[in-house]
Amino acid sequence: MTVGFGQIRRNEHLPARISSQIARDIAEGRILPGEKLPTEHVLAKGFGVSRSVVREAIAQLRNEGLVETRQGVGAFVTEHRGRQSIRIEQDDLHDRESFRELFQLRLPLEIEAAGLAAVHHDRGDLDKLDETLTAMTGADKWTDQGIVADLAFHRVVAAATKNEYFSLFIGFIAERISLAINAARAAAVLEEIVEVTIAEHLAIRDAIASRDPQRAREAMRRHLLGATGRLGLKLESY
Structure with a gap:
């Protein structure tokens, strides 16, 4: 190398x-x-x-x-190179349609993850969700650290499914959606978008804690559709 x-x-x-x-x-x-x-x-x-x-x-x-x-x-x-690895180049996401398609993939994955997390989470998962929310709502919420905490929240939800493939795929996508969060913040009044985003994440956390998978799925759906709407993107959702 x-x-x-x-x-x-x-x-x-x-x-x-x-x-x-x-x-x-x-x-x-x-x-x-x-x-x-x-x-x-x-x-x-x-x-x-x-x-x-x-x-x-x-x-x-x-x-x-x-x-x-x-x-x-x-x-x-990794030793096992026979199967193709997942790779999306960061430059590809400067194309609006590619970005929309990535969010379209994210929609079913994260909605299902939220439902499974409501069923399978443990006390440690809730503690980690609360840690990320503390970071999102603290003094650094206006900075890049708020974005880091936002992405960490979604990784914790994926881990709470107790299915490592959700962690793999959602973790991969999370690495690439920081651009989306930055774009959304730049396109709106920062105070408003941060507070709305925090409220959406709190709703997801509370729904998971209630062990109500349908409520958790709906909270995640509202968040993701809200996030894409703030970017001026429209997803197909049925």
Whole structure:
């Protein structure tokens, strides 16, 4: 693997750019199945970014099934390369129709996840949902940290289904919808959109806590349709 890629332009989404480069190295055989990736320090130095940016890029690759991480050891290319991994390039989502189609996929996945989470969640899942809501409603809610907490909320809902495939697919999509949240915030009065979004997430949390799958599904449906509406997108929902 070549790590001397130089400085990546600062106005681009750095983790996505780095994960795309590593994915290309894997696809083109410069990193082989089972091979260990360079350390965070080496990657950060080679790309000219912080180690936290590298960690986020590795997390994206893990969500896509391209690498696996071993605690205290590092990240390795997955051995089973026979099946095609999921990959959507960040640049593709600058196209309005591609973005709408990603949200169309998100709709049934997350609605079903909310219903399953209402049935299968445990106390730890509710605690994690509350942690993300605390971050969303705290002093940082106007900043990028509010977006991080928003995406973390959806990952926790996916994990609460107790079905690892929901975590895999929703985690993958979550890495790519930060653009949507930024776009929605830019297109509206920030105070209004943040408060509406928080209220929608609280409704989802309370519905899951009530163990009412239909109520949870409806709360998630309202949130997702509201989110796409704030982006000026229209989804097919029946």
